[in-house]
Amino acid sequence: MIPHNETMMLKTPFYSRCLAACEINMWEDWKGYTTPQAYTSVEQEYFAVRSNTGVFDISPMIKYRFTGPDAGAYLNRLVTRDIRKIGVGRVAYTVWCDDNGQVMDDGTIFHLAENDYRLCAYARCLDWLMWSAEGFDVTIVDETAEVAALAVQGPTSCAIFKNMGFDGIENLKPFGLTRYPFEGSEVMISRTGFTGDLGYEIWVDPSLAETFWDRLFEAGKHREIRPIGGHALEMLRTEAGFVQAGVDFIPAEESVRTGRSRSPFELGLGWLVSFDKPVFNGRKALLKEKKEGSRYAFVYLDVEGNKPAEYAFIYDGDKQVGTVTTAAWCPTAKTNIAFAQVDAKYGKPGQELVTEIYYDRELKWTRVMAKCTVIESAVFNPPRKRQTPAPDF
Amino acid sequence: MKKYDAIIVGAGHNGLTNAAYLAKAGLDVLVLEKNAYIGGATVSRELYPNWKYSNCSYVCSLLRPEIIRDLELPRHGLQVVPYGGGVTFKENGDYLGAHADHERMLRELARHSKRDASAYERYEADVMKQTRLIRPFLMRTPPDPTSLKPRDLKELSVLAKSFGSMGEEALADTMRFWTMSIGDFLDEYFESDVIKAHLAGSGIIGTALGVYSPGTAYVLLHHYMGDVDGSVGAWGFARGGMGAVSAALSASFQSFGGTIQCDAEVAQIIVKNGKAKGVALANGDELYADIVVSNLDPKRTFLKIMDEGDLPADVVKKAKNFKIRGSSGKLNIALDGLPTFTGLPKDSPLCLGEKHFSDSLQKMERAYDEWKDGTWSKDPYVDMLIPTQIDPTMAPPGKHMMSVFVQYAPPKIHGGDWTAEDKAGFEKTVIDQISNYSPDFKDLILHCETRTPQDIENEVGLTEGNIFMGELTFDQLLFNRPFPGYAQYRGPVKGMYMCSSGTHPGGGVMAAPGANAAREILMDLKLTNTVPGGYDDD
Numbered sequence: 001m002i003p004h005n006e007t008m009m010l011k012t013p014f015y016s017r018c019l020a021a022c023e024i025n026m027w028e029d030w031k032g033y034t035t036p037q038a039y040t041s042v043e044q045e046y047f048a049v050r051s052n053t054g055v056f057d058i059s060p061m062i063k064y065r066f067t068g069p070d071a072g073a074y075l076n077r078l079v080t081r082d083i084r085k086i087g088v089g090r091v092a093y094t095v096w097c098d099d100n101g102q103v104m105d106d107g108t109i110f111h112l113a114e115n116d117y118r119l120c121a122y123a124r125c126l127d128w129l130m131w132s133a134e135g136f137d138v139t140i141v142d143e144t145a146e147v148a149a150l151a152v153q154g155p156t157s158c159a160i161f162k163n164m165g166f167d168g169i170e171n172l173k174p175f176g177l178t179r180y181p182f183e184g185s186e187v188m189i190s191r192t193g194f195t196g197d198l199g200y201e202i203w204v205d206p207s208l209a210e211t212f213w214d215r216l217f218e219a220g221k222h223r224e225i226r227p228i229g230g231h232a233l234e235m236l237r238t239e240a241g242f243v244q245a246g247v248d249f250i251p252a253e254e255s256v257r258t259g260r261s262r263s264p265f266e267l268g269l270g271w272l273v274s275f276d277k278p279v280f281n282g283r284k285a286l287l288k289e290k291k292e293g294s295r296y297a298f299v300y301l302d303v304e305g306n307k308p309a310e311y312a313f314i315y316d317g318d319k320q321v322g323t324v325t326t327a328a329w330c331p332t333a334k335t336n337i338a339f340a341q342v343d344a345k346y347g348k349p350g351q352e353l354v355t356e357i358y359y360d361r362e363l364k365w366t367r368v369m370a371k372c373t374v375i376e377s378a379v380f381n382p383p384r385k386r387q388t389p390a391p392d393f
Numbered sequence: 394m395k396k397y398d399a400i401i402v403g404a405g406h407n408g409l410t411n412a413a414y415l416a417k418a419g420l421d422v423l424v425l426e427k428n429a430y431i432g433g434a435t436v437s438r439e440l441y442p443n444w445k446y447s448n449c450s451y452v453c454s455l456l457r458p459e460i461i462r463d464l465e466l467p468r469h470g471l472q473v474v475p476y477g478g479g480v481t482f483k484e485n486g487d488y489l490g491a492h493a494d495h496e497r498m499l500r501e502l503a504r505h506s507k508r509d510a511s512a513y514e515r516y517e518a519d520v521m522k523q524t525r526l527i528r529p530f531l532m533r534t535p536p537d538p539t540s541l542k543p544r545d546l547k548e549l550s551v552l553a554k555s556f557g558s559m560g561e562e563a564l565a566d567t568m569r570f571w572t573m574s575i576g577d578f579l580d581e582y583f584e585s586d587v588i589k590a591h592l593a594g595s596g597i598i599g600t601a602l603g604v605y606s607p608g609t610a611y612v613l614l615h616h617y618m619g620d621v622d623g624s625v626g627a628w629g630f631a632r633g634g635m636g637a638v639s640a641a642l643s644a645s646f647q648s649f650g651g652t653i654q655c656d657a658e659v660a661q662i663i664v665k666n667g668k669a670k671g672v673a674l675a676n677g678d679e680l681y682a683d684i685v686v687s688n689l690d691p692k693r694t695f696l697k698i699m700d701e702g703d704l705p706a707d708v709v710k711k712a713k714n715f716k717i718r719g720s721s722g723k724l725n726i727a728l729d730g731l732p733t734f735t736g737l738p739k740d741s742p743l744c745l746g747e748k749h750f751s752d753s754l755q756k757m758e759r760a761y762d763e764w765k766d767g768t769w770s771k772d773p774y775v776d777m778l779i780p781t782q783i784d785p786t787m788a789p790p791g792k793h794m795m796s797v798f799v800q801y802a803p804p805k806i807h808g809g810d811w812t813a814e815d816k817a818g819f820e821k822t823v824i825d826q827i828s829n830y831s832p833d834f835k836d837l838i839l840h841c842e843t844r845t846p847q848d849i850e851n852e853v854g855l856t857e858g859n860i861f862m863g864e865l866t867f868d869q870l871l872f873n874r875p876f877p878g879y880a881q882y883r884g885p886v887k888g889m890y891m892c893s894s895g896t897h898p899g900g901g902v903m904a905a906p907g908a909n910a911a912r913e914i915l916m917d918l919k920l921t922n923t924v925p926g927g928y929d930d931d
Contacts, residue, residue, distance in 0.1 A: 052783070156785050222790040306928045334458055334466070334467050379467075
């Protein structure tokens with residue numbers, strides 16, 4: 001089913017429920033779908049995920065389905081990660097590159113069954129998927145509109161699923177997926193997410209979307225469940241250290257100007273590149289880069305003070321060596337964090353740099369040169385994210 | 394016998410903060426705690442199975458973000474979750490709701506007085522001017538105005554510059570603000586009784602003064618000058634109760650190699666030849682260190698665990714005259730479900746915040762009159778919260794924990810000790826008052842911990858049960874806290890220091906006194922400072 005073209009904005013399968021809950025009437029355009037930026041208060045929605053449970057409608061995520069005898073081999077050729085190691089019932093985060101080793105997008109691959117996979121992505125890429133499929137016996141279908149999906153994230157999310165009757169869900173490991181009967185059909189649940197917290201994503205037929213939402217919120221009544229919008233998610237993913245396509249990098253295929261795209265190494269995602277595989281898109285270029293060095297480094301910066309380093313230039317002495325792509329004061333980690341692109345030689349943990357931050361106080365703009373330090377990893381990383389069995393709160 | 398570099402008396406949040414910064418600087422630090430558990434008044438305890446109470450302090454805003462970040466308290470398990478809303482119930486069945494959303498708040502105020510709704514914006518800006526003045530001094534040592542030392546002169550000039558930058562009119566307002574009553578201050582903005590009553594609470598909480606007593610306007614500021622993630626004046630819950638704050642501080646301290654010993658009551662700070670040498674425990678053990686830091690209030694420090702003979706006479710006199718008056722009690726209640734409040738839907742966002750039942754300044758002043766008369770208020774001011782509406786860790790799902798701060802309650806009843814009957818009467822007064830506004834409340838009570846000021850003194854060690862370790866009036870603030878001449882955390886004996894809420898910038902779970910004291914100690918030891926500077930609001 002191809003979404004129709006008669007209205008300006010598309011509605012997700014959860015739209016009626018989102019609309020009813022969206023008190024402050026703030027909506028945004030996500031790949032043509034109208035989705036809430038916030039429902040009641042960004043702050044409360046952010047904290048729902050860190051203390052209770054927040055629900056985010058991820059239905060507009062671009063979703064492709066791969067079936068056929070060569071599906072696995074095909075994906076292994078497409079992406080940088082070694083998909084052979086991802087068994088049935090497992091999920092893998094990965095990137096895929098063009099032939100120049102430049103990142104086209106990042107996303108997750110779900111190994112649904114033997115010779116059956118789903119890819120969730122930020123950007124549409126069917127054309128590239130088809131090109132890469134030459135010579136493989138694989139069927140590729142865009143199923144974006146055929147699957148309704150919610151991210152159910154936060155420390156009480158497992159307890160809520162147990163309340164819904166999903167027995168044994170606590171034993172699902174991070175990046176695992178499982179299925180439960182639901183209203184005569186089934187719901188697929190994966191322990192995945194974009195918040196860095198304990199959490200799950202659920203995948204269900206659009207006809208069951210509203211029922212699922214209602215049952216979920218009923219089960220979460222005593223667990224302080226609340227829907228969250230895009231603004232809260234942005235804070236959550238920043239604190240968790242996740243890069244966002246279109247913000248922290250430009251998908252290679254969308255990039256117009258020379259040199260604006262980035263390789264996995266330049267995004268701190270070198271761990272996703274598996275040179276053990278004899279062939280995959282971009283391998284040759286990436287091997288060359290590995291040998292000769294990258295142009296840029298992606299870094300997490302711990303910025304002194306409490307002013308977010310949004311859009312800031314980064315200096316080493318007088319020399320401008322990079323720019324910030326994402327910046328925020330992290331409310332749980334209580335740290336002023338920034339993601340930045342710097343010249344490769346400045347990317348080592350412990351490196352001290354300076355960010356040039358502009359901010360206004362009652363219409364008076366001020367500049368502060370704040371010291372910052374390159375840090376190894378994201379600042380939010382609670383044990384409950386990994387614990388199996390998952391805790392109740 | 395082993396000698397430590399420093400011994401801290403009392404494992405409250407300031408003691409732990411002080412200890413963490415000393416340990417971070419490389420010192421071998423021992424914290425001694427009289428109770429079997431750490432935290433002092435920053436504590437969560439399970440007194441009823443599966444319920445956790447924040448037994449004393451119950452909300453979090455003042456805790457300095459610089460310290461949370463620097464000591465990596467989030468990594469050590471601390472999560473502060475803000476709450477919005479609040480409501481003052483009126484005797485006539487109506488209420489005043491304090492909404493987190495600004496426009497909604499103004500509409501609610503306008504329901505009670507259109508003029509007050511407009512004045513509220515002027516009020517907010519004026520209060521913000523005062524917080525902006527005080528906040529930069531929270532992480533600084535107060536200058537001694539009588540000293541000619543370069544550092545004091547420099548700090549005095551910083552202070553003068555801040556005042557000076559306010560402009561003539563605002564400066565005049567400031568001088569009045571610091572000395573006037575919260576009632577008089579609010580009268581300058583508002584006409585509605587319930588609006589004034591709602592806002593006045595912050596001016597009296599924790600202090601043995603009434604809404605028309607001079608000095609209470611500043612106490613309001615003390616409740617507004619904190620922030621949650623830069624939102625000045627916002628308050629939050631520590632996830633897991635306030636004990637999560639001390640647990641994280643203790644984990645941070647121990648990550649620097651520090652040691653905590655519980656069930657170790659200090660009987661005496663040992664002084665030899667005018668120098669601190671260590672402490673003697675109640676059980677007779679002696680422990681040695683050249684640095685001894687007291688996290689007890691000034692009265693307990695100088696009159697209980699120090700020998701008068703070791704102290705200058707003026708310190709003894711000042712300690713005896715230090716104003717630390719018990720004014721409040723607390724009920725911690727386990728509830729079988731969420732109580733209903735007359736006139737408000739259960740899912741109203743207002744219910745997530747504080748609830749009060751005093752709808753006029755007159756009532757609050759009458760409540761104070763009873764304290765002066767030596768008994769608890771029969772229609773008390775309460776600050777009541779149900780943190781389990783936000784925090785899932787403190788009670789089973791669907792069940793709730795209620796924290797009720799109650800004012801006024803005197804340290805002694807008509808000059809005598811609280812009896813069991815007095816305590817039962819106090820508890821009944823509070824429960825009856827809440828029941829007047831919540832018909833199903835009584836039936837939901839599973840367990841109640843009632844704490845009189847006397848209980849708080851006996852268990853926590855706060856003299857008279859005063860939650861701030863000394864009144865927050867101008868005669869006991871800044872360079873006057875605890876006493877003039879002793880506001881820079883150094884005691885009258887070499888090697889002896891103070892780090893409690895009895896020092897600048899005062900009470901509340903702020904941790905600034907502990908950090909500021911550590912900076913002074915490290916300076917005296919000529920060690921590198923480990924204490925961060927304050928964030929700048931501008």
